[in-house]
Amino acid sequence: MYQPLYQQLIEQLGYLSWPLFICAFLGLMIILERLALLLYELPKRDSWLTQLRQQARSATPEQRQQLMTQISQGRSMLAKGTALLLSHGEQSRAMREEIVSLWLVKQKSKLLSGLKILHIIGVITPLLGLLGTVLGLIEMFNQLGLSDGPVTPSQLASGLGLAMNTTAAGLIIAVPAITMAHLFTLWAERRCNKLAHALNLLNLWLDGFDQALSIGTDSAAQLCSKAATCKEASCQSQAAELNKEAELNKTPLTGLSS
Template structure:
């Protein structure tokens, strides 16, 4: 009859069964919780921002109310930050920027929550595996010291098995923990930057700046078209200015007595 899984692990890992099991459990829970947070922050949940960029060109009270109603049920951080920004729409631009800045600091701490523990687990578990290696070697040498006859493989098996099993278990826990901690950190920083960029554009939009929400989202063709349009407008303005100057000069010449 096969033994329960816990008894099998106890035989293979010895005294380090519970410490390694706790580290593995904490790592799994943190990784699952971070993955769930990533699902809440999927880009498709912020589709309203794409629609707003296509439709709105300047902030009006009606558009503000419509946007508030649209994001009132949103669960993403960007939706909550936009709601906070719109709720303080009557404040000055500098005050809104300060409020959003403080809010972003708090949200970044939430996105990075638990990742330090995951990194610590990734550091501790290889050391626990190394400790198991030392304990396994000590047990092996004790077995050899109690034997008066020749050394047999069975005398080496238990000690070397404990040494190798604990080292392998520590590395199996540490590698995913460290890898996921770094990946989640990169994702959190990137997400915070995207949220800050979007809120800055929305703040300009509230200020009445036309085309604010399209900054950074224009294609190369659109940028070239806008540049050509601006250049043409500049040339026309300069031409008109020259014409006005020439007209004024001619008027002065005509007005002088011969």
């Protein structure tokens, strides 16, 4: 007679079926929710920052208003943080840094939400599997104790099956839960660092530092070119000073000629 899948699992896992089902369901929901957030925070949603870096214009009131209009429809964390920063653009830089710092703490807790529960699930489910192993062995020994005849494989099958199935189920739930919890934690920390870096550059940009948005984005060739340009400009400046000094030395002192 055909039995539904959940009834087969209940028979194979015994008393620990529902605790393992609940852990598996919670872990799956947390992983799916974190994956949705990860896809929602893809870098392509913040393409406006790349365009702003290419413009490299000063933070005039018109530029601020244009940027506010551009990111008003954005729902990514960077867009919201930028909107918060621009809304307090009249404050001092230290005050803006404090506001952004408090906002980043809240966003980090949002990125890490649910991951502690995922860690707990990864720790509990192997213990539930071990408990199922112990219960399966107890059941097997009880059946052997009630039997007066020789031990048959059928007497061992049910107890050993319960012991092995619960252990396997616990590990099957624990390994993805722990792995995904660590991966999501690494992603959350990296995302928070990128948010802090971008908002600090925008904060400098609001203070009138035009090249702030290009910090950390220049290639090696661009850096060498800028260094050569600066060196050339320095050499030209020194040469101009020497020429000026030489001209002063050649000029006759009219006051002493008479």
